[in-house]
Amino acid sequence: MATAVSAHGESAAAPATGWSRALWCTVALMASFIEYWLLNYTAFPLFDSVFIWTREASAIMGGLTLTAIAFLSYWRPRLFGSKRFFRAAAAVMVAGALLVLAGLVLHLPVVLVCGASLVTIGTGLANIVVGIGCIRLGMRKLGIAVALAYVLAYGCRGLFSLLPSEANLALFCLIPLGSIALIAALARAIFDQMYAEDSPAQAAVTAPGSFLPFGHQVFVALLIFRFIYGYTLTFGEVDRVPLLALGALVPLGALALYALTRRTELSPDGLFRLSILCSVAGFLMLSIAPVQGSITSTLLSCGTGFFEILMYYVLIALGSKNTLNALPMLAWGNAMASWGTLLGANFGRFTNGQAADPVVVSAISAIIVFGIVAYVVLVQKTFSFANTIKGVVPLAPLVPAHADDSTPLSIEARCATIGKAQGLTEREQEIFEYLARGRNVRFIQEALVVSYNTVKTHVSHVYAKLGVHSHQELIDLVEHQK
Structure with a gap:
């Protein structure tokens, strides 16, 4: 069994090596991507029949919890040992699933909201475990794992559309537990290392180059482009169920094939440019013909898909440079994604309410395009995801100064x-x-x-x-x- 060297120079036993590790990570990442689709495609529409604001309430609770974990783990990492974290995630998920079932069967809004909030929180915790379990893959294997996982998960959307809602809801409740079980062996050593070290807040004082501030452009980009993701999910939805644009599988599949056949790692900045181009093209189509057609849906789904791949790729890559800060960074990144999705989804529904006036829909699409372009030109022009990853200085064991024999100076x-x-x-x-x-x-x-x-x-x-x-x-x- 091979060993993996931590950012602090310690050796930790690796339960899987090379492509075997990449395979386990691909399956776990695929489960995370499927979970978020089932949340929006199956769970939320079912919740609406009991209480229309269930999705908003649960999304807010999920965002608040992820935000709290980000700050707590930055200052008090000793609260987050592997056993405690894994057990909490599983317990929250099981309790949430039981409350959701009770709320749906008995038609109890308060019970349903509590259950949906716990399930959303459990999904976020499982997502963090998966991310941490993947941080020792290496950039090339990581790019392959994330791209392939997203494409496979996207293809499964067509299969889920054929299943009854009850089956999809059961999968929604079980998948996070399965993803934790799959990746726990890979994530455990990293959690326990963070638990044993000083807090990231303490270490950041003497090693500022190893830590990204919470206001960094990486997280601002996550917030903005997850807004677009949320908007794409809800705009044009039928009975509050997202549209299924399977045509996006072609360009997304081409990206996965590119990652598999190339000997070099995926370019995060290239992924960002692809996301920008597809998103802008999709919104331009809406501004010209304000109806969610197949071409528009495909373009927007490609734009958000490329950025989803980018988000996981960058956050996990940053965690690999500094494992001590991996938990707060992944929690904060997922929190920004959660808040962005919530805002975008509700703005998409607002736009749906203006469908009777095509001029208003066209104007909204044009404003979003202008906002994207303005952000890229004015804010993002000198920013590089690749340079940000390279710029994080890995934490290394300190070699204290000593007085040698060649000089009497103490x-x-x-x-x-x-x-x-x-x-x-x-x-x-x-x-x-x-x-x-x-x-x-x-x-x-x-x-x-x-x-x-x-x-x-x-x-x-x-x-x-x-x-x-x-x-x-x-x-x-x-x-x-x-």
Whole structure:
């Protein structure tokens, strides 16, 4: 059995290797994609018969939960050990499924809303487990796994349309449990590593290049393009059931074949451009002929499909660069996707209400096209998903500074020389010496009896004055001081 080396240099047993790991990840990702389709295609339309606002209430609860997990795991990763997380996801899913069944059979809106909220939360938790289980695939295999999983899941939509609603609802409740069971062995070691380490918030102080802020362009793009996804789901729907554009399988399948046959990894920026082109083309078709035809549906489905592949690809790739931050990043990315979908879906229904006036529908489509183009030209023009992934600096074990035999200078003397030359204050000098010895933020907090924000501010001042960008650079600077 092979071993995988963590971002901190530790070796962890890998339950599967190479293409075997990729196969398990493909199946688990496929389950995640199918789950979200069944949520919108089967579950939500059934819920509408009991309470029309069930989908909105459950989506809000799901978004709030993912947002809370993102912040809690950023500050308190010790709350999220693998056993606790997996059991919570399974328990939430089972409880939600039972409440959904009771709410539907007994026609109880409150019970149904509670059950639907728990099922939506469980789906989000399962999605995070799948993402974390895939972060050691490598870029090429990851691109293949995500693209192939999406295409296979998309093809299954035609099969689900032939099944009765009750069967699809049962699958909707069971699939997240199956995806957790499939990927648990791959995800467990990474969860437990995060559980054992310092919090990402603490580590980000001394290694800012290893962490993306929550306001990063990656997450803004997820919010905006998941808005388009939500709009595409609901605009033109019949009886609140999304349209099925199987024609999109051709270009999406071509992408999966391209990923399989190429020896190089998929380009995330290329995926983004494909998504933009198809989305703009679809909305232009709507602005010309404001009726959701097959060509329009295919173009919009391709645009959202390419971006779905991009979203999973980028989030998992970023997690592979810094496993310590994988949980908060995946939770936050899925939260942004959830909020974007909720907003877009309701805007799509608003547009459906204007169907009697084609001019209004055309104007809305034209506004969306303008917004997409404006975002790309004004905001996204210098941004690159590929460069963002490459720019994340993997966390590595620190090598503390030491005084060698060639010079009588101690670490304190070296730090004093550097600090005096760079104008460090007394407190900054004190923190500088702790950092030179490889101490982390938690140790400095406890030793100096100060707050996290105080340490963070002083560390940023020390870095700026010394001209370094990471903890290891600071240590290397001290190491080479003669």
